[in-house]
Amino acid sequence: MVGFISSFISHIKFFDCYGFIFSYNFCISSMSSIFVCRVDECEENIPEYTALWWPATSTDRCLKPISNRTIPLPYCTNASFTNSHELCTEWIYESRDTIIAELDLACQPIKTVIEIGGKSKRVLSGVLFACSCYIGEILYALTAMFVPNWKTLILITYSPSILFLSYFFMLKETLRWLIVNEKIDDAKETVKSIIKMNKLEMNINVVDKMDLKSLKELIDVESYEQKEGLGKAFNSRxxxxxxxxxxxxxxxxxxxxxGLTVNSVTLPGNKYVNFLLTSLMSFPGDILxxxxxxxxxRKMPLIxxxxxxxVACLCFGFIPSYNSWLKLTFFLLSKILITICYTxxxxxxxELFPTSVRGSMLGLSVVLGSVGTILAPLTPALIIQYIFICLPIVFVSMNMVNYVFVAGDIGYRCYIPECDDVNPEYKVPWWPSDVIHDKCSAPKYTGYDGNSCTNESFSRxxxxxxxxxxxxxxxxxxxxxxxxxxxxxxNSIGxxxxxxxxxxxxxxxxxxDKFGRKxxxxxxSVCCxxxxxxxxxxxxSMYATCEFLESVFSGGAYTAGNVLKAVLACLGMIVAYWKNLLYMLCTPCIVFLSYIFLIKESPRWQVLNGKITDAKKTMIIMSKLNNIDFSMEDMKNISDDNLKNILVGDVKESSEGYIDVIKCKEIMKNxxxxxxxxFSVSFIYYGLIVNxxxxxGNKYTNFLLAACMSFPGELISMYFMNKIGRKKPLTVGFIICGAACVGCGYVPDGYTGIKITLFLIGKLVVAACYTGLxxxxMELFPTSVRGSLIGICTLxxxxxxxxxxxxxMMSSxxxxxxxxxxxxxxxISSFILIFTPETKDMPLIDTIAELRSAHNLKNQYGKDNPVCDSVISND
Structure with a gap:
């Protein structure tokens, strides 16, 4: 998985030769290192890797031979040891040329894999995940183009959700969740599976012997016996x-x-094409x-x-409708810019908030974001699991905006009882076309002209x-x-x-949190x-009730994040009838029932929930899939505490809640x-899609283009957030998105090209902002209260x-x-981002106390003093 992600980044940055080098640096920096266990009874002050007294029968580098010496001697020999062994706690390295030795990762291959993934891949993983949403948006746009009937469109987009039932067998639960919920056996099985999948040099039998503390130390992830709540978090300014x-x-x-997404259907031209164009803008927005x-x-691009x-939004609003291309160009430009801000x-x-402990409030914010921790081991075999996770998002994102076409506007006129028969037709020759009126009123009928109605039968x-x-x-x-x-x-349907x-x-x-991510x-997914x-x-009322229930039961599979709907535009082109469109959208979801067999539960979740046996089985499966040399006996014999310690980390007793957050001005500001x-990025993102x-032009084409913009927007977000930071790309992205939106609004409909271009730019930028945001x-808040605070942001x-x-309604x-x-x-979003800190390459803060300490150091030594960073890193 790490190689795949790095390779993907290198292709994006092909114009930067150094980017290519950086993308593959982990191949050298994390390559295998040679080491042996340290024996205190025999080592000198400066131990050497090569020792003549090391017993030849001791071949496992993770086990230490037990000395038979009861009286200290001036030297050791091969006869100084018994045939028994114990787990090693300290090692001697042949050299310190790799991160294995530098970070003391001996016998911790899982931690090595996690270290390789690191914070540098945050932007990439978020962009890739958001791209799944954009695919759904594009597919929805394409579907709506060919399926104009709303029922058919709903059936097409909702039915495939049943397929996600297969995820029960295809996905694994996260190790972190298993550990936090004390499912030690399941966590051990997951660790074994990781070792086998990655062919790590670690004896599987060692895992069975691990206690909770050892399991936590294996991947160095912290947990809390007592959840830190928002009360304590609000104590930190x-x-x-x-x-x-x-x-x-x-x-x-x-x-x-x-807002841009929603209003894309109101632009001059075909509403499907406009919606599609708006959706497509998310792709360049994410790339940017x-x-x-x-x-x-982070800050500057966002500002x-x-x-x-x-600016784009303002320009878009003031451009006359007859300049359709100019208006659309500014509209698309604003969508690109807001996509940058969104991502x-x-x-x-x-990055602003501290790392979460996977509490219930964390699940509030991003359910599939939590499911994304399934990829924590970053094993090659889990790429398939990641693909499985992204599939439901395609269908859920389509269903999220299907109302754009299902409730789309159609032509209608008043019914004239004196002229219309039992089965009236919309277009009739006697309708007075020369009289100015709206669709909610009609010229007053004055009488028959002979035996039939004519234009003269109505008052002018x-x-x-x-x-x-x-x-x-x-x-x-x-x-x-x-x-x-x-x-x-x-409009209230959406x-x-x-x-x-x-x-x-x-x-x-x-x-x-209670029953697992899987x-x-x-x-x-199936409830779609x-x-x-x-x-x-x-x-x-019946339709609105069904719409509400469908979103309640299926919305959990969607993260507060980006939406891809371009498929709907294409379906709308083919299927005109709304019922057929719904059948096409909803029915395929039944396939996800197969996920029961295709997806494995997270071993971290299993450990945290006390399912130790299941966690061990999962880890054994992961080890086999990755061909990891890991002893099955060691995994079976590992203690619950060791397994939990490997997958979660040290337990800290801390209880920070809302009161602590309120007392902390820095947290309240962030x-x-x-x-x-x-709020802003979601409003603009979906507003552009809908509009x-x-x-x-063609509404299906516009919708498809708008949906496709999310992909480059995600890529842009990933590149700039990894290269520059969080604040700057978001700040600049919001500015560009706003300019594109305003420009698209002021461009007349007659300048169709310019109007659509600005619209797509806005969609592209807002897609980038969506993912980046x-x-x-998530990096702004401390771990102890991150879940709760991000849940508020998600609301x-x-x-x-x-x-x-x-x-x-405004666009009308x-x-x-x-x-x-x-x-x-x-x-406004671009401006207020100035007051938040940059979080790129910064360690995630665990507690409010750490945040206060870092903030005090900044006030004492200066904003850019490295002492602040070192304190946070040491913590």
Missing amino acids: EIIKRFLVASCCRFTVCFVYY CLILMNRFG FSFALCA GLVIYVM NETEMCTKWVYESNNTIIGELNLACQPWKI MIHNLGLAISMIIAGWFS PVLIVC VLGNLKTFATSY LAVAFFCR SVLLP VTYT ASCTGTTAAPLSL NSMTLTSVCFGCTAA
Whole structure:
């Protein structure tokens, strides 16, 4: 997995020869090192690797021969030892040329693998995961192009969710979760599997002998006997500051990102093409986010991206509709920029907060983010597991915005009882086309002209409100459920779905901690099939109820993060009828039932939940898959404490909660920023997706292009956040996204190319900001309260996602107003990110006390004094 990720990065940075070297440095720096166990009775002050007295019968480098000497002698010989052995605790290395010797990783191959993955891969892993969402967005856009009927579209997108049941057998539970929940046996089995999969030089029998402490030390991950709550976290000013900043930025980026997505369908031209173009903008946005955040850090790219996004949104709003290409260009530009902010902000926020202990509140924020810890061992065989995890996101992300086409606008007119028959047609020759009126009213009928209705049968000056309508088709729920002239009901469908999604994250987070990540992922993925129930709805209330229940039961499989929907646009092109579209979207999910057999539970979760036997079996399987030379007997005989210690780390007694967070100004500041930014990036991201169908041109094509923008946006986010940092790429990304959104709004519909281009740029940038913001907010807070604070930020993101569909109501009146709204939120997010710290290459803080200590040192020695970093690192 490590090689795959590094190779992927090297292809992205092909223009940087040094980037290629850095991508593969782990091959040398972490290569195998030669070592032997240290025997204190025989070693001198400066021990040497080669010792003549070392017993030839002792071949396991992880075991120490027991001395038979009761009286100290001036020297040791081969006869000084018995045939018995004990676990070694200290080693002598032949050289210190590799990280094995430098970081004292002898007999800890699992920790070596984790060390290789390291914090440098945070941005990459977040970008790759978000790309799965963008794939779903693109597929949805393509599907909607060919499946205009809403029921068919729902069936197509929801049905495949049943396939995720197979994840019960295909995915493994995380080692961290197993350890925290004291499932020692399962954790041991997982460790054995890791050793075998990676062919690590470690005896499997040693794992069976490990106690809880040994298991924790194996991967050097800390846990807590007592969960640190938000009460203690709010005692830290630094955490409060970070939390506030992260929340504000997440609010802003979600608001702008989803707002642009939602309003893409209101742009001049084909709404599917506009939506597709908006979705496609996430790809270049992520690519830019990846490049900028790796090269310039986190803050600056985010600040500039927010600012540019604000400008683009404002320009987009003021461009006349007849300049359709210019308007679309600014719109797409704002989407690219907000994507940079979205992806970058995700990463930046993740780095602002301390490492989580996998509490229930952590599951609140990102359920699949927790499931992503399944990849903690970073074994080659787990690449398949990672692919399995990403598959449900494709379908869940499609279903998340299917209302864009299922509830899409269609033509309708007033029903004239004096002229229409029992089966009226939408287009009739007698309809007075020369009279100006809206679809909710009709010219007043004055009488027959002979035996039939003509244009002269209606008044030219008087109109009357309609009570019944004739629809062009029943391809959407507007005609099927008689929703003419009720825009608030249509737009509230997306709000209801996102409200259920927020509730789902809360429920799924708790269940994932209680019962494991694997069952929650599978159940939520398969529950997408419930979306088919919407095709049986005979009223708006029944449809809204089904929409809410479907999002509640299936939303847990979706992380507050990026959304890919381009498949829907393509399906919409093919399947016009909404029921057929729903069947195509929902039915395939039944396949995920096979995940029961394809996915293994996380050994970390098994250990933490007391399933020690299961954890050992899992680790044995992982060892076999990776061909790791690990003794099965050692794994079976390892103690529960050793296994838990290997997979979780030392147990710290600490209890920090909300009160501690409130007392910490730094945390509250970060929380405020993260809260707003998460809202902003979600609002812009999904707003652009939804509004892509309103761009000039084919709505399916626009939707598809908008969906595809998420991929480059993720890559950009990954590059810039790894190269530059978290803050700078997110800041710049929000600026660019805002500028693109504003520009797209002010470009007339007649300049279609410019308008779509700006729109796609905005989508691209906001996709990058979305992913980056998730990572950044997670790094802002201490471990003891990270789960709870990120959960609050996720609620802000859900709020932005919920508000995004409402931007369509603004777009129906003025696209300029919507673009200005996106631009302003992006600009605010870019500005407030200035007050949060850079987290690139910084160790994640564990407690509020550590954060206070680091903050005090900065105040004493200066902001950039290396003493601060060393203190945090030593802690």
